[in-house]
Amino acid sequence: MITKPKGCHDIYGAEAKKWQYVNQLIDALMEKYNYQYIRTPIFESTDLFHRGVGSTSDIVTKETYDFVDRGDRKMTLRPEGTAGVVRSYIENKMYGDATQPVKLYYNGTMYRYERPQAGRDRELTQFGVEVLGGDDPIIDAEVISIPVNIYKMLGLKQIKVNINSLGDMESRKAYREALIKYFEPHIHELCEDCQERLQKNPLRILDCKVDCDNEIIKNAPTTLEYLNQESKERFDKVIEYLGALGIEHEVNPKIVRGLDYYCHTVFEIEAKVEGFGSQNVLGGGGRYDGLTEELGGPKTPGIGFATGLGRVILALEKEEIKLPIKEGIDVFILYVNEDEKLNAMYLAQELRMNGFSVETEYLGRGLKGQFKQADRLKSKYLLILNSEELKDNIVTIKNNKTKEEEKIDLDYLIYYLDEHIEEDEPFHLGHEGEEVHLEEGEDDEED
């Protein structure tokens, strides 16, 4: 048997419904925020990812899916969304668009050559936004608010927003050096991994799992102490604006993110629910004011975030949240003989084209089996065909809940169903179209 590649998943059945729901919620909310959907290629020139990401980690060399195409071009399956979006922004000269800043969102699969574990796959789906061409802290606050609001709308409660500032490039550099200087004399008191991190990626020592209780790490200088005046004021604004949006958060100087291009605001949102596993960051992001220039575009400030939808769905499961997913069909058409079958086929098409979800029998089961099938499909109505009745243009329609049965003229069938079956509810933001309040404590705790 040929099996799926390691770290990949088939999404189908009830799980696929969850994905569709989440995707619909994202699309609906992004429309309200007026972010434009963008779809970029799933593979790009390998250079694109090498340039943006920098050299402090072994991401690029070890953890991407690289291949050479038939034209000898070096290609890489995208490991994240930002690089492609920024490339597209530059290539399509969006910095010249009439409406600025440019607000974009994407939702697609990413590929990382990693060892799978809970919450970590080789093919993953990320939803993210990028805002290019503005550096006011109001943008930072808005970008952070998007995943927070999505999690809330999905019903997730046990989440925590961590935020930090790395400052501008100057502050960041100063901090890095200070950190190396601080750790160097104590290096032998730290774990092996940390000893290696010291020169390669000293910021990562701060969230080491082995040494996290070590006094040396606890007393290490924080990014915040190394912010210059301007960076500090900027960060204070972001905090203030988050407060205005009612977004609970914690300033956590250990949040540093792994990549070189981040500056100023960085944030991560983690799932706090019991049993989530060690990969508990649902999403995160930050400001990358230097990236566009690095990739060959004009100097353009930018900020974005991405959230792994697989982890979001895992969090929904761990918090035992049931999404309001519509299930069942409107009508199941039962038939037995060939003449009825032809009518069933035609009626199914007719009703479908008139907006009803319809199933009929495909496997030649007996009437008893068809009733069972209709129940399994959670059909609201049963349409029972009978050759004799059809001659008089009559069909039997049965409400599968009340079990009441009526004989009606075929010409009235659509009218009848229109009367009895309520319209599919369009996707609502919030529940049952009620007003949504996202502030703490006002939620539906008591419902």
Next chain:
RNA sequence: GCGAAAUUGGUGAAGUGGUUAACACGCCGGAUUGUGGCUCCGGUAUGCAUGAGUUCGAUCCUCAUAUUUCGCCCCA
């Protein structure tokens, strides 16, 4: 890249170095000759992850491979 555990039908699972691998659920059919969900009866073939080895004989023991799960590294 490193370490640990797991893998039995459509599903949940029990079990053994030796003719037909339990039980349950599900599904299909019948009792009920065109109105079901309960009950009873019958059916559900080739199925013990894959490949090699040990053995008279392997689903069981050994090794390898694959996948899954958990942790480390890394985390975009």
